[in-house]
Amino acid sequence: MLLKEGQVRIPSGCAIAGILNQQGEGFDGGKIISCIANMHQRSNGLGGGFAAYGIYPEFKEHYALHIYFDCKETRANCESYLNKNFNIRLQEPVPVRKHERIKDAPIIWRYFAQPKEEKLAYEQLEESEFTARAVMHINAVIPGAFVASSGHNMGAFKGVGYPEDMGEFFRLEEYKAYLWTAHGRFPTNTPGWWGGAHPFTLLDWSLVHNGEISSYDTNLRFLQMYGYRCTLQTDTEVIAYSFDLLMRKRGLSLDETIHVIAAPFWRDINEEKVKRLRRVYASLLLNGPFSIIVATGNGLVAVNDRIKLRPLVAARKNEFLYVASEEAAIRVVESNPDEVWSPGGGEPVIGLLNGREKLLDIPQCNGPAARTA
Amino acid sequence: MTIFSAVDYEDHELLQILDETPQEEIEVRDLNGQRYIACGWKNSKKLILRGTAGNNLGAFAEGPQIVVYGNGQEGVANTMSDGQIVLHGRVGDIAGYGMRGGSLFVKGNAGYRLGIHMKAYQDKNPVIVVGSSAGAFAGEYMAGGTIIVLGLDSNRDLIGPYCGTGMYGGAIYLRGNFPEHNLAANLSQEILSIHELSDIMPYLEAFAQYFEYPLENILETPFTRLKVLVDRPFAHLYTGFVS
Numbered sequence: 362m363l364l365k366e367g368q369v370r371i372p373s374g375c376a377i378a379g380i381l382n383q384q385g386e387g388f389d390g391g392k393i394i395s396c397i398a399n400m401h402q403r404s405n406g407l408g409g410g411f412a413a414y415g416i417y418p419e420f421k422e423h424y425a426l427h428i429y430f431d432c433k434e435t436r437a438n439c440e441s442y443l444n445k446n447f448n449i450r451l452q453e454p455v456p457v458r459k460h461e462r463i464k465d466a467p468i469i470w471r472y473f474a475q476p477k478e479e480k481l482a483y484e485q486l487e488e489s490e491f492t493a494r495a496v497m498h499i500n501a502v503i504p505g506a507f508v509a510s511s512g513h514n515m516g517a518f519k520g521v522g523y524p525e526d527m528g529e530f531f532r533l534e535e536y537k538a539y540l541w542t543a544h545g546r547f548p549t550n551t552p553g554w555w556g557g558a559h560p561f562t563l564l565d566w567s568l569v570h571n572g573e574i575s576s577y578d579t580n581l582r583f584l585q586m587y588g589y590r591c592t593l594q595t596d597t598e599v600i601a602y603s604f605d606l607l608m609r610k611r612g613l614s615l616d617e618t619i620h621v622i623a624a625p626f627w628r629d630i631n632e633e634k635v636k637r638l639r640r641v642y643a644s645l646l647l648n649g650p651f652s653i654i655v656a657t658g659n660g661l662v663a664v665n666d667r668i669k670l671r672p673l674v675a676a677r678k679n680e681f682l683y684v685a686s687e688e689a690a691i692r693v694v695e696s697n698p699d700e701v702w703s704p705g706g707g708e709p710v711i712g713l714l715n716g717r718e719k720l721l722d723i724p725q726c727n728g729p730a731a732r733t734a
Numbered sequence: 735m736t737i738f739s740a741v742d743y744e745d746h747e748l749l750q751i752l753d754e755t756p757q758e759e760i761e762v763r764d765l766n767g768q769r770y771i772a773c774g775w776k777n778s779k780k781l782i783l784r785g786t787a788g789n790n791l792g793a794f795a796e797g798p799q800i801v802v803y804g805n806g807q808e809g810v811a812n813t814m815s816d817g818q819i820v821l822h823g824r825v826g827d828i829a830g831y832g833m834r835g836g837s838l839f840v841k842g843n844a845g846y847r848l849g850i851h852m853k854a855y856q857d858k859n860p861v862i863v864v865g866s867s868a869g870a871f872a873g874e875y876m877a878g879g880t881i882i883v884l885g886l887d888s889n890r891d892l893i894g895p896y897c898g899t900g901m902y903g904g905a906i907y908l909r910g911n912f913p914e915h916n917l918a919a920n921l922s923q924e925i926l927s928i929h930e931l932s933d934i935m936p937y938l939e940a941f942a943q944y945f946e947y948p949l950e951n952i953l954e955t956p957f958t959r960l961k962v963l964v965d966r967p968f969a970h971l972y973t974g975f976v977s
Contacts, residue, residue: 399767400767629895668870668871669845669846669869669870672807672808672826672827674826687767687789688767688786688805689807690767692766692785692786693766693767701805703827703843703845705870705894706846706870
């Protein structure tokens with residue numbers, strides 16, 4: 362008889378890992394799979410996933426939409442919405458291989474698309490905001506469909522299973538990325554379904570998370586006021602959208618954003634600017650334990666909650682930056698790092714591609730929205 | 735001595751083999767993150783580990799003598815009640831959590847929450863010696879035992895914020911300077927002369943011996959002892975009056 366959780370103790374926590382080649386040179390998914398597989402015991406087979414940056418150079422001007430469907434009718438329904446709003450240069454199934462431990466996979470397609478000019482003009486939106494809203498629309502309004510990723514030259518590959526199995530299922534050895542993040546899931550309060558697996562993404566953002574956000578409802582209500590629709594039934598989703606709101610839409614720097622989501626205790630806040638951020642964005646403070654890796658096409662940042670209730674280790678070797686829940690996960694792919702350290706609570710580890718100064722390039726607002734009628 | 739290579743076994747097989755090996759001295763090579771090594775051991779076996787030890791090394795152990803040539807991760811010596819762990823590297827968070835006996839020697843840094851909830855009873859007196867620095871919340875809720883932080887070869891603050899918060903027993907010894915605002919309010923500070931170090935001298939000598947560090951270098955910088963200002967400081971926390 363299969364024992365249920367509660368009858369058997371499953372000692373576990375999520376696992377996260379990230380690898381960046383700061384020179385932007387691509388490497389296949391084998392390395393990140395080894396990392397996350399080393400932490401197999403931290404997850405329980407109810408979720409695994411990867412984000413990969415630099416995998417679609419031939420389509421780098423297009424939004425790469427990875428979309429999951431529960432059936433053919435849903436796909437048709439979603440495609441009619443996409444065709445109305447986007448010019449699609451290529452659409453195809455995401456290549457997968459049959460895997461004995463990956464079951465009940467949805468239909469998974471990718472679309473390389475650009476918003477239609479006339480739609481942008483009509484909506485008075487620049488293209489990234491238009492695309493973000495389209496993602497929200499698909500997730501919230503088209504039953505049985507959700508967008509796994511929607512950025513440029515990147516993709517998320519996620520689902521229900523152990524991450525190393527998920528990596529084989531999605532044939533990640535065939536992709537070359539300069540930045541990989543990975544997650545092994547141990548769902549605590551929320552269902553282990555394909556949409557609930559990490560990474561959570563929006564546009565170029567991707568986010569993997571170990572921990573739980575007890576401020577989820579507070580964060581959710583704040584984000585809803587700015588058009589975000591949280592539909593994936595998992596706390597982590599609000600972290601991804603918080604970064605998007607603060608950095609893409611409000612133009613906050615990474616440092617300011619960290620001060621909002623992992624604000625120090627009031628007694629430790631001295632700067633007037635940080636006090637103001639703490640007040641204005643009180644509802645985006647992420648309360649609860651977390652270690653996260655947030656990535657964009659420019660690099661990654663790994664950070665803990667302010668009192669470090671989850672593990673996080675970083676290491677460097679030449680042009681490679683590694684971050685992971687456990688040191689062992691780094692040593693399995695880099696046995697002799699130049700430097701290994703544990704960042705403190707709320708103290709970000711930032712890795713950017715050489716020549717990039719910011720984690721996110723803010724889109725210029727000189728598109729159709731700014732055009733005179 | 736029996737020697738195993740960790741890469742030859744699944745994690746649970748390795749634990750089972752270590753449990754069942756009758757020899758008194760065992761060495762494990764190529765260790766990389768395997769959890770629960772020597773967890774709950776009630777014996778005096780000598781275990782030599784080479785590589786990165788996984789979470790909860792020596793948790794609940796009563797007696798084994800463990801030497802690690804490498805780093806530890808989270809929960810080293812978690813609730814250990816006897817035995818010794820000597821670690822030639824650094825450890826992650828919650829090292830010595832709820833420790834109630836035995837000793838833990840760490841050559842490098844310790845992460846957050848070092849020795850929180852440590853306690854002592856009769857002849858049980860747990861000791862943690864950290865060679866470099868410790869992260870935030872060291873000694874939080876500490877009820878007994880000894881934590882020593884030496885600040886050797888370190889460019890970080892000796893201790894992180896909230897050191898000794900909610901502490902009500904035991905002692906923390908800090909070598910050299912430390913940021914005073916990182917201490918909880920309920921602690922007394924005594925600067926000790928070399929003659930007042932007799933309580934911890936055996937541990938300092940042991941540290942010097944294990945890591946081949948000259949004892950005189952350790953002793954040339956003064957120590958500060960942190961203890962609670964009053965006994966049972968939280969006795970009336972919920973009753974609202976002071977007797």
